[in-house]
Amino acid sequence: MTETAQAVHREADRDCPACGVRLTDGGRHVTWCAACDWNVDPEEQDEQAPGRIERLRRRLARRYGEQLFTELSGATASPGAVASPGAVASPGAVASPGAVASPGAVASPAGDGRGNEGSGAAGSPAAAVTSPRRLGAAGGLAAALAVMVHAVTVALLTGGLWLLVAEWGRGLLPALGGLMIGLAVVLRPRFQRLSRLAGDRPVLRRTDAPGLFALLDEIAGHVGTSGVRAVLVGPEVNASVTVYGTRQHRVLSLGLGLWHVMTPQERIALLGHEFGHYAHGDTRHGLLVGTALDSLETWRYTLAAKRADSLMDHFVNLMTAPPRLLVDGVLAVLEHLTLRDTQRAEYLADSSAALVGGSAAAAGVMDRLLVGGGVDGELRREIVAARTRIGGARRREEPAAGLWERLAAFGATIPPHEYERRRRVAERRGHQVDSTHPPTHLRRRRLAEGERTEALIELDPVRSARIEAELAAPARRVAEELVRG
Template identity: 65%
Template sequence: MTRDEETPGRVERLRRRLARRDGERLLAELTEGTDRTGLAGRTGLTEGAGASERTEPSDRTGPADRTGPADRTASAEPAGAPGRPARRGLAGRLATGLAVLVHGVTLALFLGGLWLVVAWWGRGFLPALGGIAIALAVLLRPRFRSLRKAAESGLVLRRPDAPRLFALLDEIAESVGTTGVVAVLIDADANASVSTYGIRQQRVLRLGLGLWEILPPQERVALLGHEFGHYAHGDTRRSLLVGNAFRSLDTWRYTLAPTPAENLMDTFVNLVTAPPRLLVDGLLVVLEHLTLRESQRAEYLADSAAARAAGTEAAAGLMDRLLITDGVVGELRRESVAARTRLGGARREDPADGLWERLAAHAASVPEREYDRLRRVAERRGHQVDSTHPPTHLRHRRLTRGSRVGARIVLAPARTEEVHAELAEARRSIARELVRG
């Protein structure tokens, strides 16, 4: 959902500019009901494009719609109905083709290098050149995220560790038309996301307590509904093929980046690498143009999923909470620094105790007038969660100016406490790690 951004470079600035431009255009089309990629205006959404569009029935039900526990309610007309991912348009197919080309270059490097090593072994410098080509191919190969490596920065929960939490995740995922996760990775970030890991592409929820702990129960449902919504409707950038193409091109940019010209050789190397560097930048720009609109559409669809699961009010409230995440990150840093620099005896209790409660109290103390100010600032400056998201104020506008929806899943206090209890040990562990720096 969120992530810290480095000082933007040329490509990053382009991404932000395109995201703001396309976000405004797409919102206008959604509001007018003219989105050609498949999302209708205020009353629902359609799958497909052009004359073949077909509206997904609005009365589709999941387990959250059936009569059951007291913390479930029937929903009004959904802001977007779950169903199959939208069919890819021409831009999506071109992006996939370009991704195949990028990976084809990697494969050609590997096969060409292997041929040079085998066919020319012992004859001149060609085998060495082949070895370099193989090394480059290995560096640029499509990669599968490793949950074991990701777990180094957090704590992993499996179903037996937190059955109530996983039951909630399954319920929310099914309510938006997809499936749940196999694990939950808990860390301290003001962030949340669902990603795939390993060759089997198993889904894992990354849950940052810096965001989770400042949200009221219904906004937590909205957060999870948004993240699962990406998989309910599809997103080209999240596909294994296109996602790895972006990573390969980023690796190329890093490999070909110019070095400070301290001597003639540095200048020569920079000149030699300039043409392929410009080609890689060009490919990145083209891939950005081809995928950004669909990615932004996927964000709007995910917001619809959040509203469908938790209600419009909670989904819009989540947008407001995103405006204060910078302050939340700053508060966590302040807590960490204070814990490591306190004078002996000045504070006898463990600084990790009550950290999340203090963070939640800090977020709850933000007055409504401050949110009003932040919304105005966000609209002027174009606040975005990151460079691929539509501007936050546009997402908030779409949620609040359309027809409002009731919550399919209402997180009752008793259930909230059960989930809270299952996260208690993770909360303590992450808090201790945070204050220790």
């Protein structure tokens, strides 16, 4: 049985029991042998993902991730089709599909913001091709299937209205019509509201953080898309750009747990990656397919088998089994049709990260993601310590004061051998951020082993300090809410 990290720490002054090489004390991290990988992965892991659909997603993600890594690492950018560093998008503007930006050009509005596909060259992952992107057979089939999914909802609504109006007073038909309308309402495509996305998190607008929004606009412009309407500040070790409302406005969710363990250039690369999803035609970020996937997940939840405590429960489960299996089948097909495109978009979003932040910083983002679990654990420990006011110095200050600074200090002390261990674990396990992302170690390898790319945007100390000052108040509020529980 593999020894635990604690057991190894107690015997860190001895040689590796597997190959005899002298071990280096891991300190608060795992002690392992770099020569033979002894104890490189002591934690237990549940290899079986819950649910058929999730297992399918992970299996396909690994397969496509490996195929696309080989394909994109050997691809070359077409001459003259590389986005110009001088291209800047004005706030609210969206890059038009297929346009090649000239120096100083402003991206023109073009619908939903999906468009240009990039391709990382073997020598430079940051080389993003901006030639027109074809939908392809799989994309066309996915769009057609998404239309069919929405058509079912429309058919339920129109059929229910007809039964309710035309057959009023004729037996059970009006009741059936009301049921159909109710199902259509439950299964309708849903558009997120900013208030629901935000929850208790602080919401920043342009007037609240002009320096931050100027940076976001600059990054989005270089990537070839538009900026965001709002920024949500939370404690997560994560970041994402998503949309809300019927007009699909964008919002950045900025997780302070990740933000504070990154260098300024890594922050630029992280934001470049998130905006890259909207510059490289990620099918799942599109309105049609994205809402269809959401609707199918709602159908799965509605039709899920219930615990059978009575004969009626068994009957209901039996009656819902055929549509449940049909929904699972349609969802599996749509996953299969869109996942490769989504994997490609992830790699190309990494290219966007390298373009604006530099390839070294983009590879650093991958390392931060690999140690994300440890950062999250440290944040939880700091929250517990703040709540109990452990330590003499902390007893004389507000419990939440300095929370993010202490987390940043922890991130700065993570040693190189721990990052290396996490990379090897990722390669063994096929680590993914989630089931839609390619394996993290392949993403990092593509960024780290290609030709070094210099950053288009460099965050100088003055500008960085201004942004940190704008984030100080919401960061303090998030810390206080964490400590209060």
